[in-house]
Amino acid sequence: xxxxxxxxxxxxxxxxxxxxxxxxxxxxxxxxxxxxxxxxxxxxxxxxxxxxxxxxxxxxxxxxxxxxxxxxxxxxxxxxxxxxxxxxxxxxxxxxxxxxxxxxxxxxxxxxxxxxxxxxxxxxxxxxxxxxxxxxxxxxxxxxxxxxxxxxxxxxxxx
Amino acid sequence: xxxxxxxxxxxxxxxxxxxxxxxxxxxxxxxxxxxxxxxxxxxxxxxxxxxxxxxxxxxxxxxxxxxxxxxxxxxxxxxxxxxxxxxxxxxxxxxxxxxxxxxxxxxxxxxxxxxxxxxxxxxxxxxxxxxxxxxxxxxxxxxxxxxxxxxxxxxxxxx
DNA sequence: GTACTTTTACTCGGATACCGTCTGTCCGAGTAATTATGG
DNA sequence: CCATAATTACTCGGACAGACGGTATCCGAGTAAAAGTAC
Numbered sequence: 001x002x003x004x005x006x007x008x009x010x011x012x013x014x015x016x017x018x019x020x021x022x023x024x025x026x027x028x029x030x031x032x033x034x035x036x037x038x039x040x041x042x043x044x045x046x047x048x049x050x051x052x053x054x055x056x057x058x059x060x061x062x063x064x065x066x067x068x069x070x071x072x073x074x075x076x077x078x079x080x081x082x083x084x085x086x087x088x089x090x091x092x093x094x095x096x097x098x099x100x101x102x103x104x105x106x107x108x109x110x111x112x113x114x115x116x117x118x119x120x121x122x123x124x125x126x127x128x129x130x131x132x133x134x135x136x137x138x139x140x141x142x143x144x145x146x147x148x149x150x151x152x153x154x155x156x157x158x159x
Numbered sequence: 160x161x162x163x164x165x166x167x168x169x170x171x172x173x174x175x176x177x178x179x180x181x182x183x184x185x186x187x188x189x190x191x192x193x194x195x196x197x198x199x200x201x202x203x204x205x206x207x208x209x210x211x212x213x214x215x216x217x218x219x220x221x222x223x224x225x226x227x228x229x230x231x232x233x234x235x236x237x238x239x240x241x242x243x244x245x246x247x248x249x250x251x252x253x254x255x256x257x258x259x260x261x262x263x264x265x266x267x268x269x270x271x272x273x274x275x276x277x278x279x280x281x282x283x284x285x286x287x288x289x290x291x292x293x294x295x296x297x298x299x300x301x302x303x304x305x306x307x308x309x310x311x312x313x314x315x316x317x318x
Numbered sequence: 319g320t321a322c323t324t325t326t327a328c329t330c331g332g333a334t335a336c337c338g339t340c341t342g343t344c345c346g347a348g349t350a351a352t353t354a355t356g357g
Numbered sequence: 358c359c360a361t362a363a364t365t366a367c368t369c370g371g372a373c374a375g376a377c378g379g380t381a382t383c384c385g386a387g388t389a390a391a392a393g394t395a396c
Contacts, residue, residue, distance in 0.1 A: 002378095003160055003249045003273075004340070011269065012254050027367065036257040041342050047369065060350025061366040076272075090162045095171050098195040099308075100301045109295055110170065113235075114162075117283035124276035136268055142259045149258075161339095163379065186328060200381050206330065219389025220327040 007083045009037060010045050011133075014079060017055060018071040018134045019150050020157055025064035030156040034149060045083070052082035062158040071131035077122055079130075090114040166242045168196060169204050170292075173238060176214060177230040177293045178309050179316055184223035189315040193308060204242070211241035221317040230290035236281055238289075249273040 013031050020026055032042035046065055049055045056068045067074065092108040100106075138146050172190050179185055191201035205224055208214045215227045226233065255267040297305050 001160065001162055001243050001248060002246065005252045006340080008249070008252055008254055008269065012258055016258075029367090034258060035254055037254065038342060040344070043368080044342080044370095050368090057368060058350090059348070059368040062351060063349080063367045065368090076269075084160050087161065089160060090167070093164050093167055095167055095194055095196065099171055099175075099193055100296075100304050102301065109292060109299075110167065110235075113283055113287050117280045120283055121276045121280035124272055124279055128272050133268060137259075140268075142261065145259050165379080188328090197381060199383070202329080203331095203381080209329090216329060217389090218329040218387070221390060222328045222388080224329090 001089070003080075004084060006045055007080050009035065009042065010049060010079050010083050011076060011130075013042065013046060014049070014054065014067070014074060014130055015133055015137070016149070016153070017065060017067050018074075018130050019146070020066065020153060021159070023066070024157040024159050025058050025062070025066045026153060026157045027064040030153065031065070034152070049079075049082055054078060054082050064158060071134060072129055074130040075126050076128045076130075076133075077125035080125055088115065089118050160248070162239075163243060165204055166239050168194065168201065169208060169238050169242050170235060170289075172201065172205060173208070173213065173226070173233060173289055174292055174296070175308070175312070176224060176226050177233075177289050178305070179225065179312060180318070182225070183316040183318050184217050184221070184225045185312060185316045186223040189312065190224070193311070208238075208241055213237060213241050223317060230293060231288055233289040234285050235287045235289075235292075236284035239284055247274065248277050 012035055016031055016034060017026060028043045028046050029039055031046070032039040035042065046055065046057075050057045050065070054068055054074060055065050057063070057065050090110065092111060096102070096108040096110070097106065137143075171194055175190055175193060176185060187202045187205050188198055190205070191198040194201065205214065205216075209216045209224070213227055213233060214224050216222070216224050249269065251267040251270060255261070255269070256265065259265075296302075
């Protein structure tokens with residue numbers, strides 16, 4: 001029951017893109033440089049975010065990535081789903097059926113409240129947006145560093 | 160972000176033990192027989208439940224397992240923790256530090272509400288007890304089958 | 319019939335093999351801007 | 358100076374290697390009850 005590290009990485013990648021001025025585009029390398037993560041793997045994750053409709057990509061020279069929607073409209077939940085998919089935490093393995101010798105349609109008792117728990121979990125993730133995250137960052141003790149990052153990005157981005 | 164199947168298996172194993180009369184002891188093989196799971200692996204899970212203090216074991220001939228507490232006092236959460244441990248869904252990998260060049264004590268912004276989400280999830284699991292689960296089973300359309308299981312268990316158990 | 323030994327039926331816990339998934343790398347292909355080239 | 362070709366700087370997507378963790382098996386050791394044995 002461990003969240004994939006790719007989710008975390010994706011969140012910060014999106015956060016970086018949220019620091020850019022609208023319409024600006026940033027190459028994947030610039031992102032992995034800041035995150036100090038492997039460029040090839042970051043690219044992979046970025047491509048997935050594209051496929052899932054969270055970010056937009058521009059191929060070719062002067063190309064790169066940018067947010068598809070406004071930071072206020074991107075939740076942590078969105079990013080989680082993009083990276084991990086819609087599969088539920090718990091999927092009945094069939095033990096229930098085996099134990100009770102259920103052949104037909106049944107309702108595995110665990111599913112109902114496992115789902116309830118998962119919904120409760122997701123509800124919290126849905127509350128948090130990238131915009132909030134960025135705002136908190138900009139008001140934290142790291143605000144100087146955030147400005148620095150914006151500067152560095154400004155050198156690499158294309159309007 | 161998939162729950163281990165061992166948690167599910169453990170839940171049903173405990174549920175079976177909850178069907179026994181108090182003080183009765185049931186050998187591990189009888190449990191795996193009903194669950195139609197591999198005996199060796201089930202034994203392993205049962206041993207873990209013992210180690211975590213959820214069930215009690217009696218070695219030697221006429222030995223076996225029985226619940227440590229009453230079914231009303233065993234929650235699904237307890238079993239989950241026994242099988243998966245206390246590790247949080249999300250543990251900061253250090254990207255946050257790398258990005259913000261934080262050296263000292265920091266508070267990774269994600270941790271706070273990832274924890275909040277996890278707490279919400281666990282709260283639901285804590286509400287559900289084995290007693291409830293068993294009661295629901297006994298009142299479901301599987302009640303006959305449940306009685307049958309009790310019978311079969313009666314042949315194998317030792318008071 | 320009692321004391322002792324053997325067998326039987328369990329749990330215990332570690333070692334180990336297997337296998338799927340996630341992380342991470344690589345490469346050829348596509349695309350667009352920039353630069354170089356030729357007339 | 359303009360049109361075209363070559364280069365450059367990106368994304369795209371799949372293939373693949375490696376590491377790790379969970380599933381599953383096995384085995385020798387410990388323990389206690391039952392059965393067998395000797396006197």
